[in-house]
Amino acid sequence: MLKLENVDAKYDSFKALDSVSMQVAPGELVVLLGANGAGKTTLFNTISGLLKPSAGKVSLNGLDVTGKKPSSLVEAGVVQCPEGRKLFPEMSVMKNLMLGGYVHRRDKAGMKKTLGHVMEMFPILQEKKDEAAGSLSGGQQQMVAIGRALMGRPKLLMLDEPSLGLAPLVVKQVFEAVQAINKEGTTVLLAEQNAFAALKIATRAYVIENGRLVMEGDRDAMLGNEAVRKAYIGA
Numbered sequence: 001m002l003k004l005e006n007v008d009a010k011y012d013s014f015k016a017l018d019s020v021s022m023q024v025a026p027g028e029l030v031v032l033l034g035a036n037g038a039g040k041t042t043l044f045n046t047i048s049g050l051l052k053p054s055a056g057k058v059s060l061n062g063l064d065v066t067g068k069k070p071s072s073l074v075e076a077g078v079v080q081c082p083e084g085r086k087l088f089p090e091m092s093v094m095k096n097l098m099l100g101g102y103v104h105r106r107d108k109a110g111m112k113k114t115l116g117h118v119m120e121m122f123p124i125l126q127e128k129k130d131e132a133a134g135s136l137s138g139g140q141q142q143m144v145a146i147g148r149a150l151m152g153r154p155k156l157l158m159l160d161e162p163s164l165g166l167a168p169l170v171v172k173q174v175f176e177a178v179q180a181i182n183k184e185g186t187t188v189l190l191a192e193q194n195a196f197a198a199l200k201i202a203t204r205a206y207v208i209e210n211g212r213l214v215m216e217g218d219r220d221a222m223l224g225n226e227a228v229r230k231a232y233i234g235a
Contacts (some may be wrong), residue, residue, distance in 0.1 A: 001026045001187050002047065002078075002156055007056030009046045009211075016042040018211045020056070024156070024189055029182040031198040032191040033222075033232050034208040040191040041083055043208065044158050047189075048080040049073045060156070075103050077155030083164065083191075085145040089134025093125055096133045096144050100151030111151070118147040121177060139170035146177060157181060158189045163197065175201055195232035199223050207232075 002024040009017035017039055024030045034040050045051040047058060049070040058066045060076060068076075079100075087096050097118060101111050119126045122143040128136060133144050142162055149157060159178060163171040171194065179201040182188045192198035199205060205222045207215040215228070222228050 001028075001061055002189070003057075003059040004047070005057045005059070007046060007058060008054045009042055009051055010054045011042075015054075016211050017046060017053070020208075020211070020213055022206055022213060022216070024187060026187055027182075027185065028203040029179070029188040029190065029201060031195075031202040031205040032189065032208060033193075033195050033198070033205055033228070034191070035193065035231075038208045039211040040208060041160055042211070044080055044082075044160050044189075044191060047073075047158065048078055050080075071103060074152050077153065078158070079149045079152040079154035079156070080158045081145050081149040081160060081162065083160040085141050087133040087141055087144055087148075090132055092130050093133050093136070093144055094129040097125070097129075097147050097151055100148030101153070104151075104153060110153075114151055114153060118150050121150075121180065122147055139166050139173065142166060142170075142174055143177070146174070146181075150181070154186055156187045156189065158191075160191045161193065162190070163192065163194045171197060193232070195228065196223075 004020055004022050007017055007020045008015060020043060032040050042051065046053050049068050052067045057064060060078065065073060097115065101114060104110055124140055125143055125147060133141060162174050175197050178188060178190065190198055199219050199222055202219045204218050206213050
């Protein structure tokens with residue numbers, strides 16, 4: 001589904017990604033592990049078109065999408081749920097959700113169906129639909145952010161640090177939701193520092209350090225890797 005070939009990305013003269021090559025197959029749940037500043041968000045922004053790569057190629061289902069507009073990529077099924085949620089806090093939960101489906105706004109029936117699915121996945125959002133998104137708890141706001149992304153009908157859903165700042169019980173609920181989304185057929189690329197929780201639901205994982213991919217492997221191999229455990233699991 002997704003393939004990156006020797007992708008570089010820069011902020012002015014600073015090289016944030018250095019010759020990154022990776023792929024995500026349809027139906028996979030792939031985890032991107034790395035510390036703060038390692039390049040996870042930059043990689044996501046490059047894939048989603050928010051940042052144009054300075055070198056290399058990004059392909060989606062065999063088609064070159066390097067440098068395409070973010071709106072075109074959303075229409076193609078690439079949807080990013082950003083770190084920190086980035087909600088419109090003064091707007092209602094419902095309005096935040098509906099903004100996620102903007103590219104599908106002419107398909108009223110489809111929008112209604114997708115919204116129903118989101119509300120079924122996160123029932124609390126139905127109760128809170130008329131409340132300002134900024135008034136919700138951190139966990140509920142993360143549900144809004146994921147729901148907003150789902151309104152874009154992703155084929156590839158990129159989740160950037162969805163567990164950040166959440167209580168352990170809420171983290172468990174969020175990861176259960178991510179796993180359910182993947183089992184329904186959506187391919188997921190998940191950037192996380194909570195390596196243990198992420199790897200438990202993953203198909204495979206990559207490790208990024210200083211803008212370079214330094215390791216990859218399937219879930220069991222990564223969970224059993226001593227370097228990964230010391231750096232990201234604390235064991």
